[in-house]
Amino acid sequence: MWRYARLYGYFLRFSFSKAMEFRFDFFFRIGMDCAWYVIQFALFEVLYLHTPLFGGWDPAQMRVFLAAIFLSDALQMTVYANNMWWFPFLVNKGDLDYYLVRPVSSLFFLSLRDFAANSFVNLLITIGFMVWVLATYPDPLGAGRILLYVALVLLGVFLYYAIQLWFLIPVFWTHEGQGLRQVFFSIGSYSQKPDAIYRGWIRRILLYVLPLALIASFPTRAMFEPDPWRLVLHMVVASAVCFGLSVAFWRRGLRSYASASS
């Protein structure tokens, strides 16, 4: 375990020094993510001009939901998004060999090697936004609920990672990663709206099969519902199952990997 922590420390050091080499890109990317936050915020503000509730939430509750979306987005952008982006290219070019010969878990190394230092600044901004939202919430929010909310947001980031792997690993067989990745980005937008707006079999899929609706909605619901433990259990089980499937899928993929000729 200590070996992995030390290795991750090296990843951080390397990533920060790399980010500092491209200073304008560093600031452009911060601007890009901030633009996305502003647009998501504006979208819901406009929606609330026409309805008192959306997804069962009033504007103040929706801001708590937005804080969960922004924090989970910033975390995934900071911690693993770059690595996920390069994964299909590594498989196609045979560069995955470099990861497989290391004496550490290949999935760990591949998922966490590149820490996005520029997105780390966004992470601080989103934490600031979350603090503001929680501090200005009209009713008192207990410390326990806030801790549970933050813990579930972190679990949501892990769940998003596990699901994303399902859409990347098929590159071992298809040799073309762009199509499925685009599909994942499209489907991923389901997590950016309250789960209560989805109905019928789509809702069941988003809660149980492809549990994207859990990522930001469940932490927010856990903050406001009288009994949050059913939601916690649902999210823990979904994360464990999704990650277990991802690891099994990854192992199968590795068996099909044929280096440069893959």
Place this chain on the structure above:
Amino acid sequence: MNARLFLHIASVEARKRMSYRIDFWINTLFGFLAEFGVHFFLALALFAESGSTQIRGFAQPDLVVYFVTVLLIQKIVMGPDFGGHVSEDIYEGGLTRYLLFPSSYTPFKYAQHMGALVPLILQAVLFGVLAIFVLEPTQALRVTPWTIAGAIVCVLVANLLYFMMRLPLQLIAFWQDNVWSLSVMLRFASRLLGGAMLPLIFFPAWSQDALRILPFRALYDLPTQTFLGQLTLTEWLTGLATALVWCAAFTLIARAVWKRGDRKYTGVGI
């Protein structure tokens, strides 16, 4: 650049794009359906929770039709992520070969961009035809051959406008190491302020004048509202004229950036 050469470049690019069939169908089937699903449920929830039958002149079925139309139009207007190739040409020194060609760089790139639209147009037509059988708009929407023709003109202008808006951002690659995030920012802003996320009429009254003047409206809202027969001839002409003025403005900006960047370009890449 003469029309024959333009068409030849566009057709080469179109054939290249159509060769990735698996990707094309995966994107077509799942990408569009996924995107539409989010908008569909947003429309349902908005009307259910507001308790209204009309919001700014839209009934719920009409808002669903708006979203289908705007999503299909958005695909054609934005096109593939072609802007990235301009910055890559600069980074990798590939721009040099275009400078040696007996034609200008920007029209060459625009011809490739148009060719790359072919799969997207096929997607739009396919889903558009399916939508006719599935959706049930109210009488308020009046799609006629005239509105379709008017929308096609708007889409052509909007596509050119988006290309010209993205070009100066891409040309910043003459000075900076990585500019893709600027194009992404443009995409974010254009989707909200252009009406791809919600009809612009839903925005507060104080913002309507600004939205009409900004270039974003011409990208998605104008073609969509034209298609759905929601504009008068005067509104359509005014919107189109505004778009053309913005096209000219961005062309001038791109030209100025190009002139300065060209002097800095070394031909060996960054």
